Structures are given as C-alpha cells and as structure tokens.
Amino acid sequence: MSAQQDVASPVAPGELGQVVVRATVAFAKRNYVAMGLWALGLFITAFGSGFSVSGQQRAEYARIMNSVDSASLQDLEMAFFQADENYRYNKGWFSCNEECQHWQTKREHAQMALNSEQKKVESQVREAHRALGLFSTDTVGEARDLFWGAFAGGKRFAKRATYWDVIFMGVGMAMGRDESLPEFLLRVLIRVVMNLTVGLIFALITFLFSLASFLYTYAPDPLSALTFFGLAALAAASVVATYLLVVYVAAVGTVVGAASVASGYAGRLPGTRSAYIRNGHLRQNRGHSHYN
Numbered sequence: 268m269s270a271q272q273d274v275a276s277p278v279a280p281g282e283l284g285q286v287v288v289r290a291t292v293a294f295a296k297r298n299y300v301a302m303g304l305w306a307l308g309l310f311i312t313a314f315g316s317g318f319s320v321s322g323q324q325r326a327e328y329a330r331i332m333n334s335v336d337s338a339s340l341q342d343l344e345m346a347f348f349q350a351d352e353n354y355r356y357n358k359g360w361f362s363c364n365e366e367c368q369h370w371q372t373k374r375e376h377a378q379m380a381l382n383s384e385q386k387k388v389e390s391q392v393r394e395a396h397r398a399l400g401l402f403s404t405d406t407v408g409e410a411r412d413l414f415w416g417a418f419a420g421g422k423r424f425a426k427r428a429t430y431w432d433v434i435f436m437g438v439g440m441a442m443g444r445d446e447s448l449p450e451f452l453l454r455v456l457i458r459v460v461m462n463l464t465v466g467l468i469f470a471l472i473t474f475l476f477s478l479a480s481f482l483y484t485y486a487p488d489p490l491s492a493l494t495f496f497g498l499a500a501l502a503a504a505s506v507v508a509t510y511l512l513v514v515y516v517a518a519v520g521t522v523v524g525a526a527s528v529a530s531g532y533a534g535r536l537p538g539t540r541s542a543y544i545r546n547g548h549l550r551q552n553r554g555h556s557h558y559n
Contacts, residue, residue, distance in 0.1 A: 308505025311498055317407030324398055331395035335388055343381045350374040393486040401487045401495055410495075413481060414474050414503050421470025425463040432458055453522055460518050467507050474503055 295302045320328075354370040357363075363371065399405050478499055482492050 304501060305505050305508060308501040308503075309509065311502040312506055315407065315498070315502065317402050317404040318400065320399055320403045320405060324400065324403070327398040328395045331391055331398060335391050336384075337388075340381075340384050340388055343377065343384050347374070347377040347381045350377045389484075393484055396485040397487075401482075401485050401491050406485070410478060410481065410499050413477050414499075414506075417470040417474035417477065418467070418506070420473070421466040421468075422463070423466075424469065425459075425466035428462040428466065429459050432462070456518055456521065460514060463514060464511060467511060471503055471507050475500055 350370055350373040354367065354374045357367040357370055359367070396406070478496060482496060485492075487495070
C-alpha cells in the first residue's frame with residue numbers, strides 16, 4: 268500500500284475576491300439605506316466644491332475685513348497682558364496691597380476693553396463670512412482643510428500608539444514560544460488595525476466639533492447650518508468608513524494570502540502529513556505505510 272498523506276490545498280487567488288464581492292452585494296441588499304448614504308457622502312466629497320464666489324461678493328468680503336482694526340486689538344491685548352503680569356507680580360498669597368489693588372483695577376478695565384473689541388471684531392468677521400455665503404467655494408474649502416487636518420492627526424495618533432505599543436509592550440508583542448509565525452504576524456496586524464480605527468474615529472469626532480465652531484463664525488440661519496453640518500458630517504464619515512474598509516480588506520487579504528502560501532508550501536513537502544512552523548523551525552509528522 269502507498270503511504271497516506273493529508274495535503275492542505277492552497278487557497279485559489281481568485282476565491283478571496285469572489286467572497287468579498289458576494290459579501291458586499293449581500294450587505295448592500297440588506298442595508299440599502301446605509302449604502303445609499305455612504306455613496307452620497309463619497310459623491311459630496313468628490314464633487315461638492317461649493318458655489319463660486321462673484322467678484323462683488325469677494326469685494327464686499329475684502330472691504331469688511333479691511334475695516335477690522337487689528338492694530339487696536341493688538342494694543343488692547345498688550346495692555347491687558349501687562350496689567351495682568353503686574354497684578355500677579357504684586358499679589359501676595361493671601362493678601363493684595365495697595366499696589367496690587369491698583370493693577371487689579373487696571374487689569375479689570377483692560378479686560379473689559381479687550382472683550383468689547385474682540386466682540387466687535389468677531390461681529391465684523393461674521394459679517395464678512397456672510398458676504399461670501401455658507402456654501403461658497405471658500406467656505407467648503409476651509410471645511411475640507413479642517414477634515415483633512417483632523418484625518419492626518421488620526422493617522423499620526425495610530426502611528427504613535429503603535430510605536431508606544433512596541434516600546435512598552437515589547438514583551439507582550441513578542442513572538443510566543445508556542446506561537447507560529449503567521450499567528451504572531453496576525454496579532455501584530457490586528458493591533459495596528461485597531462490603533463488606526465481608534466485614531467480615525469477620534470479624528471472624525473474632533474472634526475465634527477471643529478466644524479461646529481467653524482460654522483459659528485458664519486452665524487448662519489439654523490436650517491442652513493444644519494444642512495451644511497449634516498452634509499459635511501456625512502462626507503467625512505463616508506471617507507473614514509471607506510478608508511477603514513480598504514484597510515480591513517487589505518489586512519484580511521494579507522492573512523489569507525500568507526495562509527495560502529504556507530499551506531501550499533506544506534503540501535509540497537514529500538511524505539508530509541502535517542507541517543507547521545514553530546518559532547522559525549519546520550516540524551513534520553510523516554505518514555506511516557501499512558502492509559497486509
């Protein structure tokens with residue numbers, strides 16, 4: 268009798284793509300509303316550049332911004348900082364002498380004048396922004412810059428988190444004694460993907476808060492503000508979801524591909540019933556021949 272062998276057949280290269288396509292189609296059929304919103308968000312990201320600004324609008328914006336008295340604002344800021352510094356210098360732990368009270372009074376007056384000027388400047392800036400329009404190309408461009416800045420910050424967070432994982436959890440992330448090389452690489456890959464997921468989710472939340480503050484400077488009507496915020500949030504969430512989906516598919520493809528290569532290599536070993544890698548060494552359980 269010939270020796271019996273159990274040979275693991277490698278995964279066909281096209282099977283993974285077919286599985287992903289079938290799963291995607293099935294998910295889209297079950298969640299067509301979510302898929303529609305996702306597609307709308309990507310469409311807004313790609314083509315939602317805003318309405319062009321006319322020459323008259325830009326001239327009005329420049330006129331209002333030029334009327335802002337930035338020099339006066341800087342002088343008031345310097346006066347407040349000087350009064351505050353002198354007040355803190357003369358202030359005791361539990362008392363305030365005559366010199367301290369003098370600077371305290373000047374500090375309060377300087378702060379009142381500074382607050383008044385800041386409100387005036389903020390009002391002028393909001394008026395200038397209204398001249399451009401909430402859905403203008405300039406406004407949409409600023410919102411895009413806010414998002415991509417937060418997005419880059421999320422990726423930097425993931426990079427730093429992975430770095431500190433390696434530094435402080437080096438022993439935990441080291442390859443275990445009874446752990447195969449693919450298992451170790453899979454564990455490291457999962458850690459990297461999780462850090463990236465957390466980083467981008469926090470980046471999305473940060474962008475939404477920044478967007479709310481950004482819209483406040485335009486002082487739009489509630490309906491326009493909610494519309495802009497909703498569309499921008501949908502576009503941002505769609506981009507983050509797409510990026511993470513690509514990362515997940517790439518990670519799964521890497522794992523499946525590595526397993527396929529390992530299985531194919533094990534199957535080509537002569538007389539091998541099972542082969543696996545432990546700590547970089549190949550161990551084999553050879554089949555036994557039986558004779559009548």
